[in-house]
Amino acid sequence: MRRVSSAVLGALLRAPGRGPGGRDPSGALRVPFSAGTPPQPVVAAKEPFPVELKAGKTYGWCSCGHSKRQPFCDGSHKTAAPGMAPLRFTPQEDGTAWLCGCKRTQNPPYCDGTHQGQAVQGAPLPTQP
């Protein structure tokens, strides 16, 4: 197996289109990682959040689960989950959307029903301050 130095790996991760957050070309959520254990989102809620969205407005969906403004980012990832970033999205229509609260959806930022599984329903929720 060929080894890649950390300098080369860092350069690859900083390459255009490789920044934190967002989606890869296949449409999957891109979650940045560092050399240690990859950051994992916490379950913020065991059900989705119904929210009214405006067409053309950009929103930042919390992907780490630490935000106190669920389902939107409040910047908590900077200290609670370094290396993670919100998913920015811009709806094309006004209306109600069900945004994922468990942070395990395969169709971020939208709920896909993953929260109904035992992995989410049995997970602890973050403690309130």
Ligand code: FES
């Ligand atoms: S709340 Fe996450 S998949 Fe439904």
